[in-house]
Amino acid sequence: MPIKRFYRQQRAHLASAPMALRPAPSRRMRIARAGIALMFIGGLLAAGGWLGWIESKAAHSSGFDAQTERVAELEKQVAAADAARRLAEQRAAVEIATRETLTRELAQSQAAASSRLETLTFLESLLTVNDRARALRFVACELQSLGDGRRFRYRGLLAQGFNSAAEFNGRLVVGVDYLKRGQRGRYVQGEDKPQPVHVKHYERLEGVIELPSDAQPQLLDARILSHDGKQVVAQCQKKVGGV
Structure with a gap:
């Protein structure tokens, strides 16, 4: 039968081919291969870590720049508010000084008017009183x-x-x-x-x-x-x- 004939041919071919034996790898070779594999894996991990660090640094740098801009903006706002406060204090001081000056001038004017009134009253009394x-x-x-x-x-x-x-x-x-x-x-x-x-x-x-x-x-x-x-x-x- 064809199947039996195929098996016989395969056995004959295997029997006629010379047997090749590969030597088993030594312990040093296995250790070297394992070391190379570990070095390769370590290199991959280092490359991944370096790429991650680069991306993290870029992200942190971008965030730091944004925070720096925000801080600068807040400093400008604080400086503007401080300038407005100083201006308001100066205006208040000017208004207080003006009010005090007007109060003093009013008191002086009232005193002068009262003094003139007393003088006029006195002169009038000199003309009218016969006592x-x-x-x-x-x-x-x-x-x-x-x-x-x-x-x-x-x-x-x-x-x-x-x-x-x-x-x-x-x-x-x-x-x-x-x-x-x-x-x-x-x-x-x-x-x-x-x-x-x-x-x-x-x-x-x-x-x-x-x-x-x-x-x-x-x-x-x-x-x-x-x-x-x-x-x-x-x-x-x-x-x-x-x-």
Whole structure:
């Protein structure tokens, strides 16, 4: 049969061919081959790691550049905000200085106007008053707030009678009736230690009174006492804010 014939031919061919024997690799050869394989694998791993490091470095460099740009932008914003704050502080300082200057000028103008009014009142009184025998009299008096709610400046103008040639020496006592939380009170300055007053023809009086906190002045009462303090020579009472 054909199959049997094929097997016989194969056996005959194998029997006629010379047998070739390959020597078995030695231990050193196997170790060398393993080393070469490990070196190849290590090279592949090193190449992969190097490529990964290059990509990571590029990514980190890109992220660092973005962060640097962000930091620079934030620094610009902070610098702009700081410049705006300094400008606002400068403007506020200028406004405060301007307000203080205007307040001082207003106070000076009010004081000058009050002084001129006192002078005019005094001159008018010289023309209209016929009481020549009185040793001393008040021409005007007033009480002005200093703006802090507690301190007030009192002002007064004194004039001697026409027949009084000698200088008048006396004492000043200033009282203020006030209202605090619905309760009436009175503050007096000069009773224990009266302020000396010397008048030659006419004299301006001025001083500061400090009232209790939240006190609202109602009436100014200024009195000139004799030198011994036993007699009221002149007196001026004026409602605060009145005429």
